[in-house]
Amino acid sequence: MTTQSRDAQSAHQESTPGANAESLADDRSRPPERPALRARLDWRDYAIYIGFAVVFCLFAIFLRDDGFLNTNNLLNIARQTAIIVVMAVAGTFVIASAQIDLSIGAVAGLSSVVVAMTIASTGSAAIGILAGLGVGAAVGIVNGTLVALLRIPSFLVTLAMLGIAGGIAQWMSNFQPVPILDTTFTNAFGSGEIGPAPTLLVWAALAVGVGVVVLNKTRYGRQVLATGGNAVAAQFSGVRTRRITFYVLLVSAVVASIAGMLYAGRLQTGRYQWGTGDELSVIAAVVLGGTSLFGGNGRVVGSAVGAVFIGLINNGLILAGTDVSQQIIIQGVIIIIAVALAKKK
Amino acid sequence: MTTQSRDAQSAHQESTPGANAESLADDRSRPPERPALRARLDWRDYAIYIGFAVVFCLFAIFLRDDGFLNTNNLLNIARQTAIIVVMAVAGTFVIASAQIDLSIGAVAGLSSVVVAMTIASTGSAAIGILAGLGVGAAVGIVNGTLVALLRIPSFLVTLAMLGIAGGIAQWMSNFQPVPILDTTFTNAFGSGEIGPAPTLLVWAALAVGVGVVVLNKTRYGRQVLATGGNAVAAQFSGVRTRRITFYVLLVSAVVASIAGMLYAGRLQTGRYQWGTGDELSVIAAVVLGGTSLFGGNGRVVGSAVGAVFIGLINNGLILAGTDVSQQIIIQGVIIIIAVALAKKK
C-alpha cells in the first residue's frame, strides 16, 4: 500500500506546478466564500466521445467506398473489440484503485488452453468453464496476496505473473493449439449469436452494465475509488483497503479468464497466444476513457468507448490500405493526442 | 496543490509504521552525538548481491559439467547483458525521478536502423553515429516535452512512443535487416575487443562509472533524486523539476540510441527488432537492484548487478536445458521472490 500511494503522490506532484496556476484561475472566477457545485461540464471530460465521433465521421466520409459503413464492418469492429471491452471494465477497477494488472493477457491465454484441454479430456463444457474460472481465481489469489498482503508493487507482481502464466500455457499445450469441438461452448462464448446480436456483444454489454452499476452504485465501488484516491485516508475511514485491493486483482484475473474463454469460443481453439499484448490495449482504453492512471476515479463507459475507439482506428486504417508499420505509428500518435486533449489543465 | 499535499502527507504516514519502527530502533541504540555511518547493514539492502551470489554458486555446482564456469561462458553472460546494463544505468535515473520510459527498446531498434542506413548511404561511421544520436535526441525531446511540459504521464507518452519509434523503424527499413560493413564501427560498438576485454564490457563499465558519479556526486543527480522523492518540495527548494524531468527522459532516449548502436555493432546489422522488450528487462533490473519503482532513491550499481543477475539466470537455465516456457516461468518466480525478499517491511 505504501508504494501505491507513493505512486499517487508522485503522480500528483507531477501535475502540480503549472497545473495549479491554472486551476486556481478557475477558482478565482467565483467568490471564494461560496464554493458551489463546480461547473463540471468541461468538454475535456468528454474528449473520448468527441474523439470517437470525429474519427468515425472522418472514416465514414473517406472510407465510404471501402465498405466502412457496412453493417457487417461495424459489427466486425464491435466483435473485434468486445473482448477488450470486457477486460477493460475490470481494468477500470484496477486502475481506479491505483494498481495495474499486466498479467491479464497471459491469463486469458492460459485460461483458453486449460478450457480447451479440459473440454477435450472430459467432454464437458461445464467442467471446462469451471476449470477456466479456476485458472483466473488461482492467478487472482496469487496476485492479490502478493500485492495486498506482501505489498509488492502490482506492476512487478503482474509483470512476473505475465511470464509465469504465459510460460505455463506454453508448457501445458506444448505450444500447440488445442481445438475445441464443443459447439455449445463455442456458441455461448464468442462464436454464436443471440437473435441478431453476436454473443460477444452480449458479453461486452453485460460487462459494461455490471461495471457501471458496481463502480457507481455500490459500496464496493466507492471503496475502490477511495482506495485509489488515497489509501491511507481510506483506511482511516474504515475501508479495508487491503481487502479491496485483493478483490480488485482477483476480479481482474477472473474476468481475464473469461476473456480467455471468449477467445477460445470465438477462435474455436485454446492457444497460449490468445490475449498477448491485451494488457496494453486495456490500459490504453481505460486511460483514453478518462480514468486517471493514478487512481481515484474510474469511468467504465469511457473505457469501453476507448476500447472501441482503438478498434475503430485499426479497422479504418486497414480499410484505408495502410501498412502495419504506419498503423502502429498512427495509433501511437492518436493515443498521445487523445490523452493530451483529455488532460485537465 | 491542495490535493497533492494531502496525498503526500498521508502517503508518507502510511510508509511510516513498519519502516520506521525498525530503523528508529537502530538509531536509538547508539548515542545520537555520533551521527556516524548509519547502521546501513540491513541485509535487505544487499538482497540483489546476496541473491546473485547464491544463484551463481548454485549454478557453479549444478552446472559444473555443462561448462557454466568456463571463462567463455562467463564472458558470454557479460556480453549478453552489457547492453541492458547500459540502458539500466539511464533507467535508474528515470525511475529515481519517478518516471518510466517504455520506449527505450524501440528507440534502440530505430537507432540501429538509422545508423545502418546512414552508414550504408554515406559510407561514414561518424555520420552514422551522429544520425543515431540524433534519433535518440529527437525521441528524447518529444518524450521530455510531452511529459515535462504538457504533463502527460510518462507511462502513456513512452508507451505511445514505443509504437511510433517501432513503426518508423519497420517502415524505414521495410522490415529488412540492414547490414553494416564498416568494421571501425562494428569494432567500436560491440563487436571488437580492447585488450582482453570485449568493447561491450568497456561500454558497460563506462556507463556504470559515469552513472554512479553523476547520481551520487553531482548536483544534477541529487536534484533527480529530490524530484523523484517529492517534486513539489523540490520545486519549492529551487530545483527546476520540469527541466530535470526533461533531461532524464532525454538522456534515457540518447542512451537507448547508443544501446541501439551497440546492438548494431554487435550483430553487424541494423534491424527494427533490436531491443524489443528491453524496457521490461531494464525495469526489472533497476527494481531488483534496489531502486524504488516510485522514485526518490536510485542505485546504479544495483541496477547493473540486477541486469547481470537476469542474464545469469537465463544462461544457467539454457545450459540446464530447460524449455523457453520453463525459463519464462522460472524467471517470473525468481523476480517475485527477489523483490519480496528485498522489500523492506
Add this chain to the structure above:
Amino acid sequence: LVACSSADSSTGASKNCDTKPYDDAIAAYSSGAVLGKGPYGETSADAGTIELTAEEVEQIRQMKATAAVVMHFSGDSWSNAQVAAINKEFDKLGVRIVAKTDAQADPAKQFSDIETALAAKPDVMVSIPSLDTTALAPAYRKAVEQGVKLVFMENPAKDFKAGSDYVSVVATDNYGAGVLGAHQMARALCGEGEVGVVYHAAEAPTNVLRQKGFEETIASDYPDMKVVESKGFLGPDWKGEGSQTVNAWLTKHPDLGGVWCFFDAPCEGAIDAARSSGRNDLAVTTVDLGNNVALDMAQDGFVKGIAAAQPYQQGLTEATLAGYALLGKEAPPFVELPSVPVARDDVAESWTKIYDVEPPSELTDALGQ
C-alpha cells in the same frame, strides 16, 4: 581457461575433404521432382504450367476485380518477396488490392484481419493460414460464404476442400528444404561431427516438415553425424534466443560442428554466438535466403549453405491462380515450388532468380564482383 583453448583444439570439421558425394546429393535434389505432397496427398503441378494467355489477362482487366492479401506477419524477406510478387502480378491483371494486412504472428489478430478485409468486399483473397489452421478456419469460412475466392500459401485452412472451398495451395517444398540443409551441413563438416538443430516450437506443417527433412536425412544418410541438441524457438526475439542458445551449446559441446535453423533469423543469432565465442569454424546452414545470411556467406563467414524458398515465384503463381479463379478456369489444387540450394559461388545469381531484383550492393561487394 579450458574454454579458451577449445577454439583451437576442437575444430569439429575438417574443411578439406572431397565434397563430391555431397554435391551430388544436392544436385540430385535439384534435378528430381519436388519431394512434398499436397495436404490431401496430391502431387504437385508444375509451377511453369500456371499461366494466363494475353486474352485471359485482358478479360480479367475488364472485370476490374478486387483482392485482399492477408499475411501472418511481415518483416522477413520471404513475406516481402511474396507480397511484392503478388502486387506486381495483380497490377498486370488490373486487380485492385483493397486490403493488405499483417497479423504480426498473432492468429487472433489475423482472424480479425480476415473479417476486416472481407468488409472491403474483395473478389479474391490470397492468404497464409499457417499460424493456426484450426483457429483461422471459421474466418476463412466467412470468406467462402461471402463468395470470395481463396488462394492459400503453404497449406489450406483446416477441413477446407480444394475446388469448392478454395482454389489452390501454392507451397514451398519444405521437407526438401530440410533435406538440402542436411546435405549442405554434411558437405561443410565432411560428413561427421555434432550438430544442433533450431526449430519452430509451434508445430505448423511448414515448420515440422523442414525439421523432419533435416533430421531424417542426417539419420539416414550420415551415420557419422549426430544431432546433439535441438531446441524449439517461439520468437519474436529470434536472434536473441538463437544467440543465447547457441552460446550455451558451444559451452556444453566444445566439439559442436554446426547449427541448422528452420529459417534465417535465429541463425543470425547463431552467427553472433559463434563469432563472440571465437568459434570461427562453426558451420551454419539454414532455410531462406535472407540479407544477412547471404552476406555472411558471401564474406566467407559461418553460413555454408542455404536452402532457399522461392517466395517471389510463389507470389506470382498465387496471383496467377487468383486470375484462374476470376475466370473460372480450372486450377490444380496444389502447386509446390522446389527449394533452391544456394552456396557461395551462386549466391548472387540465386538472389536474382529468387527475388527478381539485382542483389544488393553489399552482397556483390562482399563477393568481390
Add this chain to the structure above:
Amino acid sequence: MTGVRKAFGKFEVLRGVDLEVKRGEVHALLGGNGAGKSTLMKILQGVHTHDAGRVEVDGQAVEFTSPHDAKAAGIGMVFQEFSLIPSLSVARNIFLGREPRRFGLTDDATMIRKSTEILDRMGADIEPRTVLSDLPVGYWQLTEIAKALSLDARILIMDEPTASLPYHEVEQLFSLIDRLRDQDISVIYISHRMAEIERVADSLTVIRDGRTVLTGPVAEVPSAKVVESIVGSEILHGLKRGEPKFASTRSSAPVLSIRGLTSGHRVQEVSFDVAAGEVLGLAGLIGSGRTEIANCLFGIERMDAGQVFLDGRSLRIRGPQDAIDAGIVLVPEDRAQQGLVLGHTVRTNLLLPSLGKLGRGPLIDDGRGSKLCAGLMSRLDIRASALNETVGRLSGGNQQKVVISKWLGLQHVGQAPRVLILDEPTKGVDIATKTEIMQLVLDIADTGAAIIVISSELEELLSVADRVLVLRAGRIHEELDRSDIADEEALQLAVQGVN
C-alpha cells in the same frame, strides 16, 4: 485508558499513559510535539494496537484492530492528517464506507440530503456534491469534522481541528462542541493553542515523554502550570528582541517593494514595502490571498501584473530558482508536501538548495556539506539522532526547523537570503518550539533581512511583527503599525472586517 504503552520497534513512544474521559465532557489532551498524543488516539481508533495497558469503553475492556472496529464502538475521529479522498465529492467522503443503501445499491439522494443537514448544522456553507479537490484546505477540515459528526459517535476525538480553520469557523466549531456536550457526547480535544483549551475544555490531561504528567479540571489547574508540564522543567522565556538596529526602517530605502501585484482574482493590486530588519505580518481570512502573494514573490505562481523591486532593482521572477538567486526565499505553508522530501534524510533536505554552491568542479564536496549541516543543526537546535535520519521521522517542530535551516544554509555558501517569507511557520508546532522558531525569525531580522510572516495565529503575529497588513479578498484592506494595535481582539476585529 490506563497504563497504555506503545513502542515502535525499540523506541517507546508511550510508557504508561492514563487518560480518563467522562461522559459528556470535553477533555483536552495536551503535550509537546512528539509527546504521543496522536499515537494514543490512533490506538483508541484501532490504527495502532497497544503493547500493554488497558483500554476501556463504558467499563468494557476493548482492543480495536481496525478503524472499522472503533467506529462500530461509537468512536469517531477528526484526524490531524486528513482522512479524505480528494477525488471524491464532499458527500461521498462524509459517508465513505457507510453509504446509505436502497435495494443493495447506494442511495445518493439520501446521502446528499443527510450531508446537507450535517453541514448546515455546522454552519458550513459547502455544496455536498463538490469534488473535494476543488475546495481550499479550510473546507477540507470542515468536511473532516462533518464526517466524524455523521457517525453519531459517543466519543469524538479531534486532533488539532483548528489548525487550518479560519476564526469564523473556529467559533462555529466551538459552539458545535458545546452542543455535543449537551447531547452527552464525550469529546477528546487535542490542540497546541492554550486559549482554545480554556474556551472549550472541561478537563485536561498533559502527556510528556510518553507518560501522563498532569490531569484535572481546567478550572482548577492554573495555565502556567499546564504550560510548565507541557514544556518540562524549562521555564518558557518570552521573545527577546534586541534593540532594533534598523530603527528608522521605513524612512530608509526598502529592501523589498511590491507595486500593483495582481494574480488572477485572488491577489489584486497589492503594493507594499519591507525594510531591512523589519518583520511584516500578513493577516487575513481564509483565502484572503496571503499565500498567493508569497507564492507569487517566490515564483511559484504567475504574476499577471505588477512589479517587484529588490534593493531598488526591478526583478523578473519566472520560477523559484530566480527568486532564490535574487535572495527571496519561502518557508511554505505545507511543510510535508512543499517543504520537505519526507523520505530523504535531514542532510539531503538541508543541502538541497545549496547544491550548486557546494561544488568542487562539477562534483559536490560532501565534506563541506556535512560541515554545513552540522553547523545548521546545532545553530537551530534541530533534534535528530543523526544527519542521516529520515526527515519524515522528526517531530513537526523539528521538521519546520529543517525547512527554515535549509535557507540559512545558503548564507554559509555566500548567498544570504535578503527576503525571508514564512507562511504559517508554526502550524502544528508546540508552544516551546513555537517560541524558538519565532525567536529565530527575530534573530534573522536582526541580520538585516526583510521578513514577511503570514500567520493565522494573531497572537503570534503580534509578538513578532513590526507592522501588519490586513488582507481581504486579495486586496490590502488596512495597514496597521504594531503600536496602533491595542491587543489581539482589535486585530481580530480588523481581520473580520468589523470596524
